[in-house]
Amino acid sequence: MSKPRVLLLGAPGAGKGTQSSRISDEFGVDHITTGDALRANKGMDISELGFEFDTPGGFMDAGELVPDEVVNEIVVTALDNADGFVLDGYPRNIEQAEFLDERTDLDAVLRLAVSEEELVDRLTGRRVCPECGENYHVEFDQPEESGVCDECGAELTQREDDTEETVRERLRVFAENTEPVIDHYAGTEAYAEIDGEGTPDEVWEDVQAAIEQRA
Numbered sequence: 001m002s003k004p005r006v007l008l009l010g011a012p013g014a015g016k017g018t019q020s021s022r023i024s025d026e027f028g029v030d031h032i033t034t035g036d037a038l039r040a041n042k043g044m045d046i047s048e049l050g051f052e053f054d055t056p057g058g059f060m061d062a063g064e065l066v067p068d069e070v071v072n073e074i075v076v077t078a079l080d081n082a083d084g085f086v087l088d089g090y091p092r093n094i095e096q097a098e099f100l101d102e103r104t105d106l107d108a109v110l111r112l113a114v115s116e117e118e119l120v121d122r123l124t125g126r127r128v129c130p131e132c133g134e135n136y137h138v139e140f141d142q143p144e145e146s147g148v149c150d151e152c153g154a155e156l157t158q159r160e161d162d163t164e165e166t167v168r169e170r171l172r173v174f175a176e177n178t179e180p181v182i183d184h185y186a187g188t189e190a191y192a193e194i195d196g197e198g199t200p201d202e203v204w205e206d207v208q209a210a211i212e213q214r215a
């Protein structure tokens with residue numbers, strides 16, 4: 001069996017990062033995430049493109065989408081080097097979806113469905129490891145020692161875009177730009193909607209089964 005090519009769709013806080021880590025470990029595929037790649041390059045000078053902000057970080061901290069030119073480039077490089085993958089956080093608008101469709105087939109397109117109030121609680125309580133990228137939650141997914149990463153021992157931090165105000169804007173941008181991407185894939189053979197409101201382990205059971213059925 002060749003390695004699966006998986007796309008995870010879902011709102012900010014739906015659990016894309018949490019489930020992607022498991023998919024990557026279980027199926028031995030690359031985790032391609034534009035959010036993490038952009039966070040690692042927040043200060044990159046993109047002023048020559050002539051947009052509202054001169055760096056990816058300007059868009060991210062406002063909760064807006066980073067321009068397609070910048071994001072598509074990251075994805076092309078990552079796809080070229082991947083033998084199976086889980087894509088997390090891309091595509092986020094129809095233009096990105098069409099760009100992706102021209103470059104690869106997808107075995108599984110999984111939509112993680114979670115209600116808006118739950119999303120706000122998850123994001124404002126999220127803590128992240130700045131060293132290895134692991135996600136935690138102050139209530140729902142606590143590390144063994146408070147404030148310290150289980151995987152690597154680094155001190156956990158809060159993402160700059162996880163304030164309530166920016167979270168609300170990210171959810172608005174999702175509804176406007178990314179809901180149409182879900183419609184774009186719904187009805188294809190690869191597509192499945194997964195209830196994202198159970199515990200991370202419960203969601204994982206459904207995610208794993210859906211990939212195994214399709215790969």
Ligand code: AP5
Nearest residue numbers: 012013014015016017018034035060066089122126136200
């Ligand atoms: P990105 O980093 O992709 O953020 P996002 O889509 O807003 O999604 P999150 O990472 O916030 O949520 P997640 O679904 O990964 O949830 P997680 O697993 O962490 O993008 C950030 C920014 O970068 C964008 O705003 C944009 O500016 C830019 N960008 C990125 N990609 C782009 C693109 N393609 N085009 C343009 N711009 C782009 O879970 C959240 C929390 O909930 C955690 O604390 C976790 O522990 C907890 N949790 C997870 N699952 C459960 C569960 N089942 N039950 C209870 N708690 C749970």
Ligand code: MG
Nearest residue numbers: 016017018035
């Ligand atoms: Mg994420």
Ligand code: ZN
Nearest residue numbers: 129132149152
């Ligand atoms: Zn860590």
